[in-house]
Amino acid sequence: MKLVVNGAEYDVDVEDDMPLLWVLRDELNFKGVKYGCGVAACGACTVHIDGVAVRSCQALAADVDGEVTTIEGLGTPDALHPLQAAWISHQVAQCGYCQSGQIMQAASLLADIPDPSDADIDDAMSGNLCRCGTYTRIRAAVKTAALTLKEN
Template sequence: MRLTVNGKTHEVDVEGDMPLLWVLRDDLGITGPKYGCGVAACGACTVHIDGVAVRSCQVPAADVDGEVTTIEGLGTPEALHAIQAAWVEHQVAQCGYCQSGQIMQAADLLTNVPDPTDADIDDAMSGNLCRCGTYPRIRTAIKSAAAKINGA
């Protein structure tokens, strides 16, 4: 099957029911999305398909219809996405395991809600778990990124 990931087209020979997460990690060597729970409850595996956040552990590879973007394709080291820059600025990460999923979910939020309230952030991010408990810094980083995106 053919998948477009981070702007590059890949041919992969996998079973159609293989979760996208494993195709990304095991077949394409893209390790930003993490395995956390396998049941779409933690958000560590969050990627975008055509700009919409999805849990890649629950998306069969054969069902992917659109371009996949992982944390590796969101920004570059030279030109971070606003949410990535805010994560660094506000020192959100501790252990870092959940952070790529958190960032991908936050980027989706800011695409759909350019000036989110605390309630918007809590609602959008509620499916992304952080064992280190950096939730206040996550909220601060999202608000900071929103302000920069909106030119405030």
Template structure:
């Protein structure tokens, strides 16, 4: 099976019903995508498939149609994605476990809706749980990233 992950084409030999999360973490060593609940209820495993935020813990790798972007492929330490930069600016993370899923969901939202309202941000991120409760900082970071992306 061929996959494109973070811009690199990869050949893997796995059963098509294996969840994408385990391919990313166990086979490719991309551990930024987290295992949270295993039932697509918490959002910690969110990645982009062809630009769409998807929860990888319940997505069979055989059903993947399009390039995959993980948190490792979103930005770099020297050139972070605007959402990653805003996360740092607003000091969003506490424990940090949910953050890669939150960031991936926010980045997909901003790619589709460059100037989201507060309600659009809340609606987009409703499936990403944060046990630390940093929701106000998450909301502020998404708004900051949207503004900076519009400014270019």
């Protein structure tokens, strides 16, 4: 099967029922996609398929119809995405395990709602768990990134 990931086409030979998470991590070596719970409850495995946030632990590779973007493909080789820069600026990450999924979920939010309210952010991010509890920093980083994206 062919997958387009972060703008590059890959030919992968895997079982049709293999979750996208394992194709990305084990077959294509995109380690930014994390395994958290395996039941789409924590959001650590969040990627985009055609710009929409998807839990890759529950998406079967054979069902993917569109371009997959992982945290590795969010920015460019020369520049961080505004969300990545805001995450650093607001020192969001503590352990950091959930952060790639958090950022991917936030990017999907900002694509849909460029100027989100606190309620918009809380609603969109509610399915992404952070055991370290950095939710107020996450909200602040999303607002900073929204302003940066608006200015550019």
